[in-house]
Amino acid sequence: MLEGVEETAVPHLSLLEGEHARQQIAILIQIQQLDEQLASLDAHQKRHEQLVAAAAVQHEAALLSLASARSSLNKINKEWKALEQALSLSEERVRKLKDCQTDLKTNKEYQARLAEIEAAKADGGKIEESILVLMEKAEPLKKAVAEQEAIARVEGEKLQGVKAEIETERVQRAGVRETFVVERDALFAKVAPTILKEYRRLMTRPNRPAIARLLGNVCAGCRFSLPPQFVVVAKAREKILRCTYCECFLYATVEPSPS
Numbered sequence: 001m002l003e004g005v006e007e008t009a010v011p012h013l014s015l016l017e018g019e020h021a022r023q024q025i026a027i028l029i030q031i032q033q034l035d036e037q038l039a040s041l042d043a044h045q046k047r048h049e050q051l052v053a054a055a056a057v058q059h060e061a062a063l064l065s066l067a068s069a070r071s072s073l074n075k076i077n078k079e080w081k082a083l084e085q086a087l088s089l090s091e092e093r094v095r096k097l098k099d100c101q102t103d104l105k106t107n108k109e110y111q112a113r114l115a116e117i118e119a120a121k122a123d124g125g126k127i128e129e130s131i132l133v134l135m136e137k138a139e140p141l142k143k144a145v146a147e148q149e150a151i152a153r154v155e156g157e158k159l160q161g162v163k164a165e166i167e168t169e170r171v172q173r174a175g176v177r178e179t180f181v182v183e184r185d186a187l188f189a190k191v192a193p194t195i196l197k198e199y200r201r202l203m204t205r206p207n208r209p210a211i212a213r214l215l216g217n218v219c220a221g222c223r224f225s226l227p228p229q230f231v232v233v234a235k236a237r238e239k240i241l242r243c244t245y246c247e248c249f250l251y252a253t254v255e256p257s258p259s
């Protein structure tokens, strides 16, 4: 009656039958539940690490903008300082020209000196105008630096906050993880080596369970319909069966028998 099943089931695994097979299936279900919880913990940790990386990128970008704003302001300040020095030299020159006026003998010499003083004053005036232009330029740059400093500070605080939060949760998660691993390792010891080897191989496949429930006659692992004989055998958990399509171990929830 179940000949079709014998053909599709993996031969060395169908060696396990009856009560032993039922126990193995029950253990595999527990192992898979623990593995899923472990995977969920790891995924959580990964998401947290991505959050930290994203916060670090934001902080880095804020620091770069701040450095750029400071550099623009520094350039203006440097030019400003140079002009202040030039202005002070110009004023010094005017002062000296005025001081030496008493030595002048002729009216011509006196007129020439006056012209010289006027020219020096005009130079000073131009420098003062340039300084005013720079002052106007510096104003928005100072504002930009202050704004970028505030942004960088906020981003830095955010980064530290996320780091502290994930570290606290990482420690908690590590504790829970360790409990699950110990529990799972204890179950590993109860599984037949051939089955355990297969289970581990199946668990390496992305987005596919190693052991799946039969929903009616459909494998919950791959959603393919299986022959009716499978359902009968799986419900009795008499043999360790494998899905013909996705290879996962199959089990069906056994209806509680009325007592």
Ligand SMILES: [Zn+2]
Residues within 6 Å of the ligand: 219, 220, 221, 222, 223, 224, 243, 244, 245, 246, 247, 248
């Ligand atoms: Zn399947």
